[in-house]
Amino acid sequence: MSATLSAPALTGADLTLGYGGRTVVDGARIDLRAGRVTALIGPNGSGKSTLLRSLARLHTPRSGDLTLENGLDALTLHPKEFARKVTLLTQSRPTPGGVRVRDVVAYGRHPYRGRFGTGDDEGQAVIERALRLTGVAGMAERPVDELSGGELQRVWLATCLAQDTGVVLLDEPTTFLDLRYQIETLDIIRDLADEHGVALGVVLHDLNQAAAVADHIVLLHSGVVRADGTPAEVLTGDLLSEVYGLRIDVEAGDNGLVRTHPVGRHTHRHA
Secondary structure (H helix, E strand, C coil): CCCCCCCEEEEEEEEEEEECCEEEEEEEEEEEECCCEEEEECCCCCCHHHHHHHHCCCCCCCEEEEEEHHHCECCCCCHHHHHCCEEEECCCCCCCCCCEHHHHHHHHHHHHCCCCCCCCCCHHHHHHHHHHHCCCHHHCCCEHHHCCHHHHHHHHHHHHHHCCCCEEEEECCCCCCCHHHHHHHHHHHHHHHHHHCCEEEEECCCHHHHHHHCCEEEEEECCEEEEEECHHHHCCHHHHHHHHCCCEEEEECCCCCEEEEECCCCCCCCC
C-alpha cells in the first residue's frame, strides 16, 4: 500500500450536511490523496454515503469547503470540468433498456465530448481499458437489461473508470458481487491507487475489506468523524465495540493486516 503522503487531490473541510431540518454529518473533514485509498466506515445511518455524495457535489453542504488540488474551489467549478476530475459510483442506478454494455461504459466519456459527441480522440482506447479492467469486455455487445446484478455493478464501475478522473468515489462497490468479484473489485481499487496514482474514497460495510484495501480509514458515528488514521490505528476492539454497539475482537497478523471478529450470542457455538 501507499507509503508516502501525497498532496490532497480533494478535501472536504468542516462539512455540515443535512436533509430538511435534520443534520446528518456535522463538521467532518476528509482528505483524499493521490495514490491513497481512503475507506469510510461506520454503522448504518452514520453519514458515510451522504459525506461521499457531498464530495461528488450531489449533496450541497450547509457549510464547509470542498477543494481540489492547487486550491481550486470544487463547489464553483463548471460541471463538465468537475466531472473530468471526480467521478462517483453510487449504490444504485437506473438500468437503461436495450442499450449495449459498451454504450453504457461510453457514457463515462461525456465530460470530454463536445456538443455533438466530437473531440474525444482518446475515448475508445479508454473505454476498452475500462471494459478489460472490470472483466466485462466479453459482454460488451450484450444489452445491459439482460445482466445479473453483479454483472451490472461491474459495468457501472467500468463507466466510472472510463471517465478517467484523478479522484474516484465508490459507494459500497462490492454490493451484489459474489466473492470472486468482490476480491477482484478490491484489486482494481488498489491498482488504481498504486499504478495510476488515483485518489479513492470508498464506502465499505465489511471491516475486513476496509482493512485489506485501505491506506487510511475514516470512522463515522452519528454524523461525526469518530477517528481517522491507518487501519491499525482506527480498527481497535474498544473503539469498534463502542461505535457498533457489540463486542468486536481485533487481531493483527504477522503481515500487519488487521482482522476483525464481531462476537454474537452464537459466535462460538461451533468452535
